[in-house]
Amino acid sequence: xPPIDEPVSSEPKSPAPGGRKSKTSSATSExxxxxxxVAFTVDAANGRIVKVEGVDAAGAHxxxxxxxxxxxxxxxxxxxxxxxxxxxxxxxxDCALGADADEEAAAESDGDAEVSRLLLRSLMERSGxxxxxRREVLSRAIVGTLIExxxxxxxxxxxxxxxx
Numbered sequence: 001x002p003p004i005d006e007p008v009s010s011e012p013k014s015p016a017p018g019g020r021k022s023k024t025s026s027a028t029s030e031x032x033x034x035x036x037x038v039a040f041t042v043d044a045a046n047g048r049i050v051k052v053e054g055v056d057a058a059g060a061h062x063x064x065x066x067x068x069x070x071x072x073x074x075x076x077x078x079x080x081x082x083x084x085x086x087x088x089x090x091x092x093x094d095c096a097l098g099a100d101a102d103e104e105a106a107a108e109s110d111g112d113a114e115v116s117r118l119l120l121r122s123l124m125e126r127s128g129x130x131x132x133x134r135r136e137v138l139s140r141a142i143v144g145t146l147i148e149x150x151x152x153x154x155x156x157x158x159x160x161x162x163x164x
Contacts, residue, residue, distance in 0.1 A: 038064075038072065044147070047139025081138050089129050090120055 037055035042048065053061040054068060064072065094100070108116065124130060131137060 042143055042146075044143055046136065047141075047143040081142055082133060085129065085132055085138075086117065086120055086124070089124055089127075090116075093120075093123070 039053045039055050039061055040049055041051040041053075043050055052064060052069075052072075054064045055061055124133060
């Protein structure tokens with residue numbers, strides 16, 4: 001996941017310009033039950049994340065707590081686009097060498113996996129994959145994929161609604 005360019009502050013926000021009110025309810029200081037939803041505001045031109053918010057069961061946006069941000073980072077750390085590119089590069093090497101990657105990965109200790117990853121990154125730095133690992137390339141790919149999936153989601157949900 002690309003780093004958040006503007007860190008989410010735990011300080012209360014000042015009123016939005018133009019008198020616009022926040023979607024968050026101020027009736028209670030307790031957060032509403034979470035539907036485990038997160039909303040990202042992304043600059044589509046460059047893939048820069050501008051804001052990350054939690055979304056409660058009612059759909060109201062609110063700032064994430066420090067604990068929620070930590071859990072989000074912990075969850076996402078294992079499944080980043082950068083890691084997928086590394087795995088694809090490694091799969092290409094395994095394919096060229098005729099190795100079975102699944103058996104190799106299952107038997108690898110954490111220490112061995114880290115050494116393998118460092119070696120893999122070194123190889124990637126000396127190949128065409130280096131360009132693919134640049135933050136701006138990854139960010140644009142993330143945004144492009146999200147837009148593509150959102151369009152497909154809208155199409156599939158409207159088609160299924162039309163058939164019912």
